[in-house]
Amino acid sequence: MSDTFALVQDNDPILREEMPFLDFEAYKDNPQEIVETANAMAEKMLKYGGVGLSANQVGLRLRMFVMRTHPEITVVVNPRIVDSSEEEVVMVEGCLSFPGLQVKLKRPAHIRVRYQNAFGETVTDKLTGLTARVFQHELDHLDGKNFIDRAGPLAKDVALRKWNKLRKQLNLKRKFGYGI
Numbered sequence: 001m002s003d004t005f006a007l008v009q010d011n012d013p014i015l016r017e018e019m020p021f022l023d024f025e026a027y028k029d030n031p032q033e034i035v036e037t038a039n040a041m042a043e044k045m046l047k048y049g050g051v052g053l054s055a056n057q058v059g060l061r062l063r064m065f066v067m068r069t070h071p072e073i074t075v076v077v078n079p080r081i082v083d084s085s086e087e088e089v090v091m092v093e094g095c096l097s098f099p100g101l102q103v104k105l106k107r108p109a110h111i112r113v114r115y116q117n118a119f120g121e122t123v124t125d126k127l128t129g130l131t132a133r134v135f136q137h138e139l140d141h142l143d144g145k146n147f148i149d150r151a152g153p154l155a156k157d158v159a160l161r162k163w164n165k166l167r168k169q170l171n172l173k174r175k176f177g178y179g180i
Contacts, residue, residue, distance in 0.1 A: 041064075054138045082112050
């Protein structure tokens with residue numbers, strides 16, 4: 001299954017769609033399918049050196065993502081942030097959908113989240129540091145937003161100019177058969 005998952009290009013419309021709620025009842029005849037999908041996504045994330053990967057980044061219309069939470073990988077289904085700190089932290093973010101692009105972004109330092117795991121069990125947790133950052137980044141993907149959208153006007157302009165240059169380089173590499 002993991003061979004069929006390919007990262008979609010940055011301009012694929014699915015990255016701008018809000019992903020629908022994943023109804024576990026629809027998988028009652030094959031509940032293992034969610035676990036298998038999550039495992040395939042985790043493989044793809046690790047292959048590309050990511051710390052998070054949302055379903056729509058691999059062309060799946062599911063409200064689900066995987067993220068590294070050392071030493072394991074956490075499967076997050078139907079996520080939401082139920083509270084966030086007023087304290088914000090600036091960090092550099094990258095994204096598998098925009099390879100090579102890095103943008104400094106300000107996000108809440110601490111968040112309280114609620115989601116379901118791959119078996120449909122509800123999880124409530126408080127996240128900080130990189131884990132909080134990745135959760136917020138991947139949730140943005142599921143809401144049809146990318147990390148460039150979070151940048152201020154000047155930073156957004158600079159990021160888009162950088163991305164246009166990087167995209168040309170990536171397209172050349174793809175044209176000559178590099179697996180990107």
